[in-house]
Amino acid sequence: MKAIIVGAGLAGCAAAWALEQHGYECILVESSEKAGGRMRCTTLGKHNVDVGFHVLHTAYPTLHRWLDVDHLHLKPMDAATDLIAPSTGVIKTIGDPLRSPSTLFPTIFSAGIWNALRMLRWRLKTRKQDLEAAMDAPSIPLDTYFDAMRFSKPFQSSFLQPLFAGITLDNQRKERSAFASFTFSAMSHGMMTMPEKGIEAVPRQILERLDATEIMYNTKVTSVTKNSVQLDDGTSIKANMVVLATPQHVTQAMLGKSTRLRRKETATYVFECKDSPIKRARLLLNTEYGIGQHKILHVHVPTLLHASESHLVVATVIGEDARLHEDDEERKHIQSELVDWFGSTVNDWDLIGTTYVDYALPSGGTTAIGREREQLIHDGIYCIGDHTMHPSVHGTLRSVERLLEHLEIPIPMKD
């Protein structure tokens, strides 16, 4: 049996590995020069940098089925988020006191007792054994959900809204509440980590297991049928099955569906400096995000997690603003915003580069019900990837597992 897998992101690499282990003759076709897709890293200055702020939740069950987690050398972030009000410079903390008891009083102080209790109630509703459980029930838009849980409006606007805008990479937060509950479960029952060598280490680990698969880089697929793919050089390849492991907008175009999808864009501005302005490996979230000219959603310092001669301060921007990441005026604006956050020392930092993703996460309806968002097979073509389930590493690997369940192929052994 010959299989062509289009797209060498996490889904495509995992599918190729499982199929080749089961005796398929696989060809993996990738339009860019390397594998990894949206989990890729890039080199800025002397540093290996993730393209976008990306964490790996150890609570994802699929992680442990597919990856040798020890060899990813995961570095945990703190179980707390700091919140900055740039106009006053005040920094507060919201943590998970069940895992980090020292954050109990700071959390009550920052959130207020009622919001803290509502967070606890949400936390207690999460299920360790089944992170996706909330997806089985009808869902509502995120902001409606926050209202329904009776979080105060100031708490929503200063914490929940920027936090979930960051998680869904959508400043309009048009994701369903069930996905927020899934993410909240993952945060509650495991650690938020970063692999020592960057997020790309995850797809690379699976890529490096490929033995017999032929990989064609810099090769764009322009159209597909259930047993052939057409390449941009005009040639075509035939096979017994075609698996589309491309992002949502590409898959929809190839299937001839409407491609009027809302882009979820994100950019990071990566500064190098000698001393880190923050001391803990936490996300520093902007409580004034979206007000006036406050464009930075959050800042983190990945170099706090591993030894480095200098520090990297990474500022994340989402939405249409992200598109301006190469504009000199915009770069100056972002640096001046950081002066408000950390003082004039920021003027000495070097902006070593920016990263940008145009379609960072798939779009979906706020009221979708179920763990699966799209069907597996369209006109005989198999479709996998995060958009077919839900927008996360777990959703991506679950989409591959669904393909394997359909073909009655086991998940391959890791070693």
Ligand SMILES: Cc1cc2nc3c(=O)[nH]c(=O)nc-3n(C[C@H](O)[C@H](O)[C@H](O)COP(=O)(O)OP(=O)(O)OC[C@H]3O[C@@H](n4cnc5c(N)ncnc54)[C@H](O)[C@@H]3O)c2cc1C
């Ligand atoms: C900035 C950012 C932060 C994220 N943060 C998190 C997080 O913290 N936690 C989490 O769980 N998830 C996160 N995600 C989501 C996660 O990265 C994705 O769900 C996952 O990487 C999707 O993998 P995929 O294989 O489905 O798609 P992709 O990684 O997009 O792979 C698709 C591949 O197809 C290739 N391709 C496209 N068109 C063609 C074509 N015509 N021909 C051939 N090849 C083609 C692409 O180059 C790409 O390599 C984040 C994503 C982004 C962008």
